Amino acid sequence: MKLGVFTVLFSDKKFEDMLDYVAAKGIEAVEIGTGGYPGDAHCKVDDLLDNEEKQKEFTNKIAEKGLIVSALSCHGNPLHPQKPIAKEADELFDKTVKLASQLGIPVVNTFSGCPGDHEEAKYPNWPVSPWPNDYQEVLKWQWEEKVIPYWKEKAELAEKYNVKIGLELHGGFSVHTPANLLYLRKHCGPAIGANLDPSHMWWQGIDPVESIKILGREDAIHHFHAKDTIIDQPNMNRNGLTDMTPYSDMRDRAWYFRTVGFGHDSKVWADMVSALRLYGYDYVVSIEHEDGLMSIDEGFTKAVENLKPVMVKESVSEMWWV
Template sequence: MKLGVFMVLFAGKPFEEALDYISSKGLDAVEIGTGAYPGNAHCKPEELLADAGKLKAFKQAVESRGLTISALSCHGNPLHPQKQISQEHHNTFLQTVELAQRLEVPVVNCFSGCPGDHEDAKYPNWPVAPWPNDFQEILSWQWENKVIPYWTESGKYASDRGVKIGLELHGGFSVHTPATLLRLREAAGEVIGANLDPSHMWWQGIDPVQSINILGRAGAIHHFHAKDTSIDPINVNRYGLTDMQSYTHMLDRAWQFRTVGYGHDLKAWADIISALRLVGYDYVVSIEHEDGLMSVEEGFSKAAQNLQQLLIKEPLGEMWWV
């Protein structure tokens, strides 16, 4: 396994300065945002695709520091019912896949998106209950008319270019659990897999180790994010896991994102790393920092220190004791 970081947390630093800082911390890989919600501070696909010199310099900047690019990421909502938003995010996805092909990056990370509840809807509609039956009707319409058709076509576009799609299982989007990921994968093909983030499993009440087992046995983990979650035992009884308060209301929220080791202890993270190795995932573990109690530098540094103790880096040998 290799340790990486989702570079968007260093959007305020120039690209090469951020790479120098990341390299100084002993990391192996970077995941780079290309637009939509993560922004494109370090990577503008349209510019790189149009200029072979810029593309070569971009790649060299990473490789000269002993780093690799684990994924390009364009998390957005290509199924948004407002066409201006969905088209922009879709175009970014297409450009990101093309750029990944040119850079020989194997994975593009994104969200599945979430449609509205009918053709003339203005906002996404995320059904989370089976009754009243209206919600079931909305869910069926979304998957049959939007989710499956879009990702079947987009999956083929990526597959034809040798690129895998890592969908982040994230609340608010159609694919948010192991079951919904596998449902889409069955319909759209093995090009679809997970960019699995334990933080989103914990707040949905899903055990990350079990999600790794479920998805890993299907070969459906394409990329992995390292982010933690803490659940407040008092606030969760007041607001529930679907707490709609702003992330800035940290004192009152039912749960909040934390850096690795500050939501769950290192034994929990050791179990996660072991589960990844058990199902054959030996790719990059990419740190994502969204901890409201720590600065970017401190949160990133502590996550890196904690994970460097736990990562299993050497190839498997024979069981000499058997």
């Protein structure tokens, strides 16, 4: 396994400076944004696509630092009911898949998106209750008319280019639980998998280790994020899981993100890493830092320090004690 980082953290740094910085921290892999929510500070798709010379320059700079690229990420909402927003995300995804293929990068990360509740809707509608029955009708329409048809087409595109799709299970989007992901994968094929982020499991009341087992049995984990979450139980009792309190009002939120080790201790993270290996994941654990109490440098550094001791670097070739 390799320790990585989602480089959107360092969008203020020049590409070469970012590579120098993360390599010096002991990072082995970088996940790079190509646009959408992560931005494209370190990877301009239109400049690199179909340009062998610029691609070679890009990959050489990464390789010179002893790094690999674990994934290209273009998180957006390609199912947004406002067509210009959806079109921008859709076109970026297609370009990112093609670029990943040309660069030999095996995974493209994104969100599943979330549609509206009818063809003329203006905003996404995220149903989270099975009753009143209106919500069931909305959910059925979304999946049958929008989610499955869209991702079936994109899975075919990914297979054509030999790239895997890592959907981040994230609240506010149609795919946000292991069950959602496996349902979509059943209809669209194995190119669809998870970019599994335990921080989003915790706030939904899902045990990340169990989510790894559920998805791992289906070989459905394509990428893994390392970010922590803390539950503030008094606020949870008041606001519930689907807390709409702004992220900036941390004192009043039911939950908020922390850097690795500041929401759950090292044993919990060791259990997750062990579960990943148990179910065949031997790829990158990519740090994502969204801790409102620490600077980027401090939060990132502590995440590296807390993850290094629990990473499994050498798998057993044979059980010599048997």
